[in-house]
Amino acid sequence: EVHLVESGGGLVKPGGSLRLSCAASGFIFTSYSINWVRQAPGKGLEWVSSISSSSTYIYQADSVKGRFTISRDNAKNSVYLQMNILRAEDTAVYYCARDRGSWYADYWGQGTLVTVSS
């Protein structure tokens, strides 16, 4: 069974940093791209970043470019999101999701909450 489990969320001050992790199991991790998607309280879904299976292709939303970095460790079946220079508007539940070609995500984790506040 496919499982994705996010961790690393919490409370951080504006300008601070946080690293999120996404641990995957139940599928051949090295065959899939992974996305990070976030949802601010009471708002819609926002795509954040994607990384291909071998890290060759990395894409980011303009809203996080230069501040967030996606990476993966295929030996650990994990994807990471390093978030720097955090702002109040980055407050959201962050989901990781398994990406399929043709722009769809078939499995999602339950999310981890990031709160940016002084």
Place this chain on the structure above:
Amino acid sequence: SYELTQPPSVSVSPGQTARITCSGDALPQKYPSWYQQKSGQAPVLVIYEGTKRPSGIPERFSGSSSGTMATLSISGAQADDESDYYCYSTDSSGSHRVFGGGTKLTVL
């Protein structure tokens, strides 16, 4: 930046067909996927590649498209279908993914 446009809300009577639209310039080439999200839960894929239904999703859910507009249809709407629905696709380059703003479906 590329955008997908959805109506903020749609209402339907029980047993009727709900239709939720999503418009975007690249949709004729970049077929959308659709997600159902209930309050406090992670999104669930209900339609992919514009018209395909994952296993476990009822046949009541279907997808279609015409030009730059895609539609998620839910026939025989039930109270349990009340959720937020999002379309998702990419721009013409394939490098920037985007969600529609979401549509709140009310069954009443």
